[in-house]
Structure formats: structure tokens, C-alpha cells
Amino acid sequence: MSPETAKNVTRNYEMSQETETNVLRNEEMSPEIKTNVLRNEEMSPKTEEMSQENDIELSEEDLQVPLLALELNKRERYKKNKRQQGIVGLIRRNSKITIEELAEKLDVNERTIHRDMEELKRIVEHVGLSKGGYWRIKT
Numbered sequence: 001m002s003p004e005t006a007k008n009v010t011r012n013y014e015m016s017q018e019t020e021t022n023v024l025r026n027e028e029m030s031p032e033i034k035t036n037v038l039r040n041e042e043m044s045p046k047t048e049e050m051s052q053e054n055d056i057e058l059s060e061e062d063l064q065v066p067l068l069a070l071e072l073n074k075r076e077r078y079k080k081n082k083r084q085q086g087i088v089g090l091i092r093r094n095s096k097i098t099i100e101e102l103a104e105k106l107d108v109n110e111r112t113i114h115r116d117m118e119e120l121k122r123i124v125e126h127v128g129l130s131k132g133g134y135w136r137i138k139t
Contacts, residue, residue, distance in 0.1 A: 083108065084116050088137065091124060095134040 001009075086106050090097055099117075103110040117124065127136050 080116070083112075084120060087113065087116055087120065088123060091135040091137060095136065097135065 083106055087102055090102055090105060099110050099113050102113045106113070117126075123138055125136050125138060126133055128134060
């Protein structure tokens with residue numbers, strides 16, 4: 001046997017040992033995976049309820065709010081515009097809604113709402129104290 005063939009045989013043997021170890025690990029993990037799948041199946045009705053709670057009906061007036069997000073690609077711009085229109089719609093329904101509530105209803109981080117509100121300054125303004133004030137839509 002040539003030296004190169006001997007190296008290849010040794011490498012193959014080492015790799016087969018690793019493969020055997022990985023197979024054993026996978027067999028140990030499979031009960032955990034089954035448990036996680038069962039947990040996910042239990043959680044899916046709750047997740048569905050939550051997504052239905054957070055669904056927002058936008059009126060025609062809400063959808064007509066002109067928003068610009070030129071620096072983003074088409075999909076990101078669409079998502080951002082929809083989210084900002086959702087913010088305006090939620091504020092129309094409840095002028096005392098908080099940033100936390102907006103973030104929860106739109107399923108985004110509070111920081112995202114703060115950034116959106118910066119861009120919406122020409123449309124929406126906050127009146128009063130940061131706690132206890134209200135939002136007003138400029139017309």
C-alpha cells in the first residue's frame with residue numbers, strides 16, 4: 001500500500017469514528033426533539049390566538065397616509081409603510097395609546113416604534129407629558 005493510500009485509510013477511519021459519535025448524539029437528542037415538537041403543537045393554538053388579537057384592520061383613510069422610506073428595498077419599504085399606517089390607525093382609535101401598546105399590537109420592538117414616530121413627526125405629534133399625554137394627528 002502506498003503512503004498516500006495509507007493516509008486516506010487513516011483519515012477514513014477517523015471520520016467514521018466521528019460519524020459514529022454524531023449518530024449516537026443524534027439518537028440522544030431525538031427524545032428532546034420529540035418533546036419540543038409536542039410543546040410547539042401545544043403552543044400553536046395560543047400563538048394563533050395572539051396573532052388574531054394583534055391583527056389590525058386599517059381603514060381606507062389609514063391607508064392613504066403618504067409615507068416615504070426611500071432608503072429601503074421594496075419589501076422593507078412596504079413593511080415599514082404598513083407598520084406606520086398601522087401606528088396612525090391605532091392612534092386614531094385610541095389617542096392615549098402607549099409606545100409599549102403600539103409595539104405589542106404591531107409585533108415589533110419599542111425602539112422600532114420610536115424610530116417610526118420620528119419619521120411620523122409631520123403627521124403625528126405627542127401632546128402633554130410623556131406619561132399621561134396623548135397623540136394628535138395633524139390635519
